[in-house]
Amino acid sequence: MSSRYVVLVTVCLLAIVLVLAMQLKASQQQHQWQKEVEIQSTGVTYLERKVEAPIQPLPVVEQYDIAWARLGKALFKSPLLSADNTVSCASCHDLYNGGDDGFSVSVGIKQQLGERNSPTVFNSVLNFRQFWDGRSPNLEAQTPEPIHNPIEMGSNWQDIIKKLKAQPGFVKSFNAVSKEGVTTENIIKAIVAFEASLISQNSxxxxxxxxxxxxxxxxxxxxxxxxxxxxxxxxxxxxxxxxxxxxxxxxxxxxxxxxxxxxxxxxxxxxxxxxxxxxxxxxxxxxxxxxxxxxxxxxxxxxxxxxxxxxxxxxxxxxxxxxxxxxxxxxxxxxxxxxxxx
Missing domain, CATH: 1.10.760.10 (Cytochrome c-like domain)
Incomplete structure (x- = not known):
């Protein structure tokens, strides 16, 4: 028996043992709840549930920062983020009707039509990339894009911050979660904190x-x-x-x-x-x-x-x-x- 043959057989046996070990580990984890921190920057923690199937159950939101999420929800629903105060994130992502808007393409400021269908915001934190073409790696990178898009919200951070600082309710909410108050970073953090909490339940x-x-x-x-x-x-x-x-x-x-x-x-x-x-x-x-x-x-x-x-x-x-x-x-x-x- 040649040494080459022995090596080949050994490699094959090791591969089989590895596969069996992985299958055993997977079977031991079936229906097991596992704690896993997904979004470090927003404090959202999930309980991951794994089964032996190609489709996996959604994770359960274990905890999230309610103050940041509430601020994010208010910002998500506020038209102040658009240039003419007519469009909010919720205009294209109806939170109580599937998380999208039900149109072929969405309508932005000045009644301009977008180019692609708005996806649901629900469970979007679990996507490996954002947008249909995947141009944003995560929600933090995705959030500014519709705000700056001239067809969608057509605004800029300077104008948005000025408008938000003129609203006592927003100023109070920002100051309650951050000593920096109303800033670009805190606007994005709040919106992402809210979106990261939007995990569907009990399907x-x-x-x-x-x-x-x-x-x-x-x-x-x-x-x-x-x-x-x-x-x-x-x-x-x-x-x-x-x-x-x-x-x-x-x-x-x-x-x-x-x-x-x-x-x-x-x-x-x-x-x-x-x-x-x-x-x-x-x-x-x-x-x-x-x-x-x-x-x-x-x-x-x-x-x-x-x-x-x-x-x-x-x-x-x-x-x-x-x-x-x-x-x-x-x-x-x-x-x-x-x-x-x-």
């Missing part, structure tokens, strides 16, 4: 993943089996059921032409491989966030399911398949984040 899919088999109907369970076996989880998995990778909108010869009106990340990177590539959207609360896709060109879930099945997976789904998967997607809807009630 049927999470209850099912955590062992409550009756949380999903028979049809929804069929939909879950198809969602996994057909390959939907290739892109839509993890805690946010998406939001954690980039993907081309689909095979260009299989997707409708109205989805090819935007070159996606290519406009940012100028890399030909990024043409028609976008961040995969989260499917959390997807039943509440129509219309769909980067340009909001698809009005209902059943059409979106058929388009993705054909464009990404090469599948022509039956009416029953579509109905089952759509029923599952309804189970991705969670209750409002607790910070909206506190």
């Amino acid at each position: 049927p899919i999470d209850a099912f993943l955590l062992g409550n088999t009756s949380a999903l109907s028979t049809q929804q369970q069929r939909g879950y089996e198809k969602f996994v076996s057909y390959g939907c989880v290739t892109c839509h998995q993890g805690r946010n059921i998406g939001g954690n990778l980039y993907q081309k909108v689909g095979r260009l010869d299989r997707v409708p032409s109205h989805l090819l009106d935007d070159v996606g990340r290519f406009a940012l990177t100028q890399n030909p491989q990024d043409k028609f590539v976008f961040k995969v959207p989260s499917l959390r609360n997807v039943a509440l966030t129509a219309p769909y896709f980067h340009n909001g060109s698809v009005d209902n879930l059943s059409d979106a399911i058929r388009i993705m099945a054909k464009g990404q997976l090469g599948l022509d789904l039956s009416d029953e398949d579509v109905a089952d998967i759509e029923a599952l997607l309804q189970a991705f809807t969670g209750e409002l984040p607790r910070s909206l009630a506190e």
Whole structure:
């Protein structure tokens, strides 16, 4: 027996042992709650819940700084952050209706139309990047962009700080959380503290993943089996059921032409491989966030399911398949984040 053969066999055995050890560790962690600090700058702490499945339950907000979050909520809802005092963050991200605005593209100052569909703000802290093209690495970097965008809010920090300092309520709230008072850094910190607390609660899919088999109907369970076996989880998995990778909108010869009106990340990177590539959207609360896709060109879930099945997976789904998967997607809807009630 040659030494080369012995080395090869040894390497293979070590690889098998490593895989088995990882699987054992994963099985030991099933349904285990793990404490994990996600956002250092905002003091938000989550309890992470892990299961052996491609889709993971959302973490639970264990604690957050209520004073910072309340200030952030007030800023989120304030039109003072826009140049003409007509647009707030909540104008495009309705906190009580899915976290988006229900339009194909949003309306900014002077009734200007944006270029892409507004994603939900709920669970956005869990996305690996922000915006459809992923141009911002986190919420801290994302927050200033719509404020400075001339089509969206069209403002600047100097004017915003001046307006906020003229409001005794805001001055009092800022001074209560920071000796520096109203500053650019504190505005961003407060908004991010609020957004980082916006984790949906108690969705049927999470209850099912955590062992409550009756949380999903028979049809929804069929939909879950198809969602996994057909390959939907290739892109839509993890805690946010998406939001954690980039993907081309689909095979260009299989997707409708109205989805090819935007070159996606290519406009940012100028890399030909990024043409028609976008961040995969989260499917959390997807039943509440129509219309769909980067340009909001698809009005209902059943059409979106058929388009993705054909464009990404090469599948022509039956009416029953579509109905089952759509029923599952309804189970991705969670209750409002607790910070909206506190």
